[in-house]
Amino acid sequence: MxxxxxxxxxxxxxxxxxxxxxxxxxxxxxxxxxxxxxxxxxxxxxxxxxxxxxxxxxxxxxxxxxxxxxxxxxxxxxxxxxxxxxxxxxxxxxxxxxxxxxxxxxxxxxxxxxxxxxxxxxxxxxxxxxxxxxxxxxxxxxxxxxxxxxxxxxxxxxxxxxxxxxxxxxxxxxxxxxxxxxxxxxxxxxxxxxxxxxxxxxxxxxxxxxxxxxxxxxxxxxxxxxxxxxxxxxxxxxxxxxxxxxxxxxxxxxxxxxxxGGNAPLVVCADADLETALDGAMIAKMRNMGEACTAANRLFVHRSVVDTFAEQLTARMAELTVGDGAHEGVRVGPLIDAEGRAKVQRLVDDAVRRGARILTGGATPEGPGYFYPPTVLVDVPPDAEIVHTEIFGPVAAIITFDDEDEVVRIANDTEWGLVGYVFTRDVDRAFDLGERLEVGMVGLNTGLVSNPAAPFGGVKQxxxxxxxxxxxxxxxxxxxxxxxxxxxxxxx
Structure with missing residues (x-):
């Protein structure tokens, strides 16, 4: 209640x-x-x-x-x-x-x-x-x-x-x-x-x-x-x-x-602790309904764990309570305005037309307020607009990868460079990927980088x-x- x-x-x-x-x-x-x-x-x-x-x-x-x-x-x-x-x-x-x-x-x-x-x-x-x-x-x-x-x-x-x-x-x-x-x-x-x-x-x-x-x-x-x-x-x-x-x-x-702006990549390696990665993804994606420059815009998940990760992320997203934020217990409030919500729906529709699949959410609800449901997309193709546009909404776009060189190249293929997230049990891999990402901040096995004691900012545009x-x-x-x-x- x-x-x-x-x-x-x-x-x-x-x-x-x-x-x-x-x-x-x-x-x-x-x-x-x-x-x-x-x-x-x-x-x-x-x-x-x-x-x-x-x-x-x-x-x-x-x-x-x-x-x-x-x-x-x-x-x-x-x-x-x-x-x-x-x-x-x-x-x-x-x-x-x-x-x-x-x-x-x-x-x-x-x-x-x-x-x-x-x-x-x-x-x-x-x-x-x-x-x-x-x-x-x-x-x-x-x-x-x-x-x-x-x-x-x-x-x-x-x-x-x-x-x-x-x-x-x-x-x-x-x-x-x-x-x-x-x-x-x-x-x-x-x-x-x-x-x-x-x-x-x-x-x-x-x-x-x-x-x-x-x-x-x-x-x-x-x-x-x-x-x-x-x-x-x-x-x-x-x-x-x-x-x-x-x-x-x-x-x-x-x-x-x-x-x-930002277009943050979140990379889940084959050896990642999936509970830690899921916790981090939920924070990096759903903080402020996804209306954050630090939001994980593109979730790159290694092929060996993508099915399990997507299934469990979908379960977590689907159970979030959507509603007026003035009600205690609500986890997802409205987007800021009609224009912002229309943009999110347009990006989801474009991804689906290009071959992405919706695991949960994906449709604008009826009624007052600018609500949009937590949404998970899989099989998102590289040419989808959502890959190249800051979403600013509660949509997790999952992209499968096989090779670390490949994921770094794709992750850096953007005009933005604010923050990136890397999940792996290997310390050397964590720092290697973090150093290769063209961003001003890196979250290693965490979905939260903001802290008043830390220098906040990015590179490129x-x-x-x-x-x-x-x-x-x-x-x-x-x-x-x-x-x-x-x-x-x-x-x-």
């Missing part, structure tokens, strides 16, 4: 934050936020435009010098307070995420914990920003190297992990001493607004974090990138949009970090730079070098 959790969802037009003040859009426009499980409108938020974007950037610019001058400890304290508040409000934040994005409450609670850890991690990194002091080779000059805030930052986050992606960008920016203009995803602005209010309560000064909610991303973000005032772009989203933003950022030679870990704060810092001549005869 399932129970429903009440959802404390805010309904407010005043959702633009500029200089510490919540306000309506300059032109008074709003847009609606929809619950993808029911189709109901759950909130109305301000629909910002170019005028709001300009005011937000002005506020960030005005606050930059003062915020950069604060002590690392002061910045650390703000982040630690924010961490405590996020943890304290786990249930409320999870309920808001479930209502606007659809993920089940259990996963939403997990995201709250994940997001909070970024705030705690960067609260500790704030006081560890290091430099260097040495001599030139001839001993005539002291070289003092410091690291300073890059300046006002543009943050753009996706809808699939609205709290975690906000925390993963705001955390290092705050720790480094940067001010921000922040555009959350149109589909999931409420979680970002809740996070901004938490930062206000945690003592973040006015103007350090400014938010513009909008249904016109280009009309807000492009002026920021072309302004010459903003000096850093941190974007998570599709590769197509990333390419566009890179072009705009090039006009002012902005620092950029981007976490873009999966992005630039890294978020999280010790490298995460580097994206928000510039290196400054001082040359100091030494007096003759002086020693260190």
């Amino acid at each position: 399932t129970t429903t959790v009440d959802r404390p969802v805010p309904v407010s037009d005043r959702s633009i934050l500029i200089g510490g003040r919540w306000r309506d859009a300059v032109d008074g426009r709003t847009f609606d936020v929809e619950n993808p499980a029911t189709g109901e409108i759950i909130a109305r938020v301000a629909d910002g435009g170019a005028a709001d974007a300009a005011l937000a950037l002005d506020a960030a610019s005005a606050a930059q010098s003062g915020w950069a001058a604060t002590s690392p400890r002061d910045r650390s304290v703000v982040l630690r307070r924010a961490f405590d508040l996020v943890v304290e409000r786990t249930e409320d934040l999870a309920a808001v995420m479930t209502a606007e994005m659809g993920k089940p409450l259990a996963e939403a609670r997990g995201e709250v914990a994940y997001a909070a850890e970024f705030l705690r991690w960067f609260s500790e990194e704030a006081v560890r920003i290091a430099g260097d002091h040495t001599l030139t080779g001839d001993g005539s000059t002291r070289m003092v190297v410091t690291r300073v805030p890059v300046g006002p930052c543009v943050l753009v986050t996706p809808w699939n992990f609205p709290l975690a992606m906000g925390a993963r960008k705001i955390g290092p920016a705050v720790a480094a001493g940067c001010t921000m203009v922040f555009k959350p995803a149109e589909q999931t602005p409420l979680t970002s607004l809740a996070l901004a209010r938490i930062f206000q309560e945690a003592g973040l000064p006015d103007g350090v974090l400014n938010i513009v909610t909008t249904s016109d991303a280009g009309g807000v973000v492009e002026p920021w990138l072309r302004s010459g005032v903003a000096r850093k772009l941190s974007f998570t989203g599709s590769t197509a949009v990333g390419r566009l933003l890179l072009g705009q950022a090039a006009s002012t030679v902005m620092r950029t970090s981007m976490e873009l 999966s992005g630039l730079g890294r978020e999280g870990g010790r490298l995460g704060i580097d994206e928000f810092l510039e290196v400054k070098y001082f040359a100091v001549p030494r007096r003759p005869g002086r020693t260190l």
Whole structure:
């Protein structure tokens, strides 16, 4: 029996934050936020435009010098307070995420914990920003190297992990001493607004974090990138949009970090522990209903174990409870919108037309909400569109392989290179395959690679730079070098 959790969802037009003040859009426009499980409108938020974007950037610019001058400890304290508040409000934040994005409450609670850890991690990194002091080779000059805030930052986050992606960008920016203009995803602005209010309560000064909610991303973000005032772009989203933003950022030679699309291979070798591989595949495939850039898009399974693996994966997928994520016990919520669901169905239909077989799922259900059943496909041919397209849905596409050289070649035959997964009992084989995969992250006998202490990011068209870990704060810092001549005869 399932129970429903009440959802404390805010309904407010005043959702633009500029200089510490919540306000309506300059032109008074709003847009609606929809619950993808029911189709109901759950909130109305301000629909910002170019005028709001300009005011937000002005506020960030005005606050930059003062915020950069604060002590690392002061910045650390703000982040630690924010961490405590996020943890304290786990249930409320999870309920808001479930209502606007659809993920089940259990996963939403997990995201709250994940997001909070970024705030705690960067609260500790704030006081560890290091430099260097040495001599030139001839001993005539002291070289003092410091690291300073890059300046006002543009943050753009996706809808699939609205709290975690906000925390993963705001955390290092705050720790480094940067001010921000922040555009959350149109589909999931409420979680970002809740996070901004938490930062206000945690003592973040006015103007350090400014938010513009909008249904016109280009009309807000492009002026920021072309302004010459903003000096850093941190974007998570599709590769197509990333390419566009890179072009705009090039006009002012902005620092950029981007976490873009993925087409993750999951390789199950002949000697893999199948229980471990199945556990890992379920996590890598079904986290967030498959709406994750780290999702296992292509499951390469050795011919000697493919029948057993497919049978057992099908059993696990078929038993998952699909429904409104607000009900306790639901494991699979709706997809984000009608367009996203239609794309998943199109990919499944194309694979079947080309010879794939459906073992479970594969058909769009009737009724309200954007639900799609957990689906397993076998005998997926290499020319199927699903092999070359990020699915972003609960579909496991199984591809049989015989030879490790063959699977590496096929796995690398993609423009993306975010993450790969390898399952084998042989340590040498694990590292060999992991090193040969053209990806930025590898899960060895695990389906979960994300951790705030780890550098998250990819290669090829999966992005630039890294978020999280010790490298995460580097994206928000510039290196400054001082040359100091030494007096003759002086020693260190």
